[in-house]
Amino acid sequence: xxxxxxxxxxLKILSVLVALVLWLYVMNEQNPQVTYVVRDxxxxxxxxxxxxxxxxxxxxxxxxNVKVRARRSIITGLKPEDIVAEVxxxxxxxxxxxxxxxxxxxPNVELLDFSPKEIVVVLEAVIEEQIPVYVEVxxxxxxxxxxxxxxxxxxxxxxxxxRSLVNSxxxxxxxxxxxxxxxxxxxxxxxxxxDAKGNEQKGVTYRPETVExxxxxxxxxxxxxxxxxxxxxxxxxxxxxxxxxxxxxxVTGNVEVLKNINQIxxxxxxxxxxxxxxxxxxxxxxxxxxxxxxxxxxxxxxLVEIERADLKALSxxxxxxxxxxxxxxxxxxPEDGEFMLTVRGPNSIIDRVDIDSFKIYADAAGLxxxxxxxxIKADVPEPYELISxxxxxxxxxxxxx
Numbered sequence: 001x002x003x004x005x006x007x008x009x010x011l012k013i014l015s016v017l018v019a020l021v022l023w024l025y026v027m028n029e030q031n032p033q034v035t036y037v038v039r040d041x042x043x044x045x046x047x048x049x050x051x052x053x054x055x056x057x058x059x060x061x062x063x064x065n066v067k068v069r070a071r072r073s074i075i076t077g078l079k080p081e082d083i084v085a086e087v088x089x090x091x092x093x094x095x096x097x098x099x100x101x102x103x104x105x106x107p108n109v110e111l112l113d114f115s116p117k118e119i120v121v122v123l124e125a126v127i128e129e130q131i132p133v134y135v136e137v138x139x140x141x142x143x144x145x146x147x148x149x150x151x152x153x154x155x156x157x158x159x160x161x162x163r164s165l166v167n168s169x170x171x172x173x174x175x176x177x178x179x180x181x182x183x184x185x186x187x188x189x190x191x192x193x194x195d196a197k198g199n200e201q202k203g204v205t206y207r208p209e210t211v212e213x214x215x216x217x218x219x220x221x222x223x224x225x226x227x228x229x230x231x232x233x234x235x236x237x238x239x240x241x242x243x244x245x246x247x248x249x250x251v252t253g254n255v256e257v258l259k260n261i262n263q264i265x266x267x268x269x270x271x272x273x274x275x276x277x278x279x280x281x282x283x284x285x286x287x288x289x290x291x292x293x294x295x296x297x298x299x300x301x302x303l304v305e306i307e308r309a310d311l312k313a314l315s316x317x318x319x320x321x322x323x324x325x326x327x328x329x330x331x332x333x334p335e336d337g338e339f340m341l342t343v344r345g346p347n348s349i350i351d352r353v354d355i356d357s358f359k360i361y362a363d364a365a366g367l368x369x370x371x372x373x374x375x376i377k378a379d380v381p382e383p384y385e386l387i388s389x390x391x392x393x394x395x396x397x398x399x400x401x
Contacts, residue, residue, distance in 0.1 A: 040063045042062070043063060053089075082106050159193055172192070
């Protein structure tokens with residue numbers, strides 16, 4: 001019985017030894033130890049005092065390559081995230097910091113080497129600074145309306161982050177859409193901090209993250225400015241041209257009043273006795289209930305160009321006369337003869353005019369067939385003045401066509 005038991009135990013021990021040998025054989029032949037380099041293992045930054053320091057470039061990432069040894073079955077499933085690489089930033093200061101990297105690997109994996117052993121981490125002081133809020137208005141209001149200067153509350157945000165990013169932050173931008181609006185726009189809008197080129201600053205925080213924006217949308221009309229000229233220049237001189245800068249203004253006010261405005265006059269401008277050009281600032285005479293859309297625009301500049309005046313006589317015949325308000329089916333036959341039109345104009349341009357520059361006419365309203373003597377009239381464009389028409393009447397015969 002003892003011999004049987006002893007032989008049975010020996011057989012069992014032998015079986016275990018054979019199994020172990022076979023396992024070692026299989027492991028070494030079928031799943032051997034291999035060496036492998038795991039690339040781009042991310043380095044974690046630990047213990048940074050983010051109340052006073054921050055990465056100069058918050059987007060900066062650090063990596064190491066790690067050389068390991070393990071069974072092929074383990075290596076096959078090994079990923080960069082399975083390896084821990086980190087640096088300790090406790091006690092570091094603003095500027096460049098050369099920091100050693102520590103690496104740990106999973107169980108059953110042997111760490112052979114890694115590189116780099118140190119990395120340079122550039123830190124900057126965390127600062128705070130207030131920057132103004134700027135409202136970017138998008139779209140166009142309803143027809144007949146315009147947007148006044150938008151108001152943001154608060155008017156500034158507090159930006160916090162690395163010194164260089166905060167210093168390069170120029171403004172906090174909010175975008176407000178006023179498309180087709182015809183009354184006050186009030187909205188709570190998100191803030192975006194941008195640099196001088198309009199690029200969004202990603203590495204900073206700010207508060208508040210939203211601001212209230214109010215944009216007045218008011219009724220408007222754009223009308224020409226008419227200079228209110230009083231008096232006459234010195235004898236022998238005349239006004240060649242009057243220019244207003246700006247020549248049109250946008251006004252706002254009561255909708256019903258705006259509908260009936262076709263011009264805005266300046267305050268009186270006296271040119272009495274002048275013989276040379278004049279430039280003057282003149283206020284605007286606003287109707288009751290109307291004011292300039294641009295509150296800073298209270299005056300316009302008026303330039304009055306004055307020149308010595310000359311006369312010019314131009315001859316014409318009855319064929320140059322048009323007959324207005326003639327009844328249908330009738331025609332006018334003027335008598336033969338020559339007439340003389342005398343005009344006065346600035347010396348520099350008087351020679352440019354001819355008879356075609358003026359509209360010479362007689363009024364035939366209410367006349368039927370027969371002979372008539374009609375008054376000759378002329379429409380004279382500025383800056384010319386009509387002095388005389390000689391003779392100032394024409395004998396005509398009105399006939400059926």
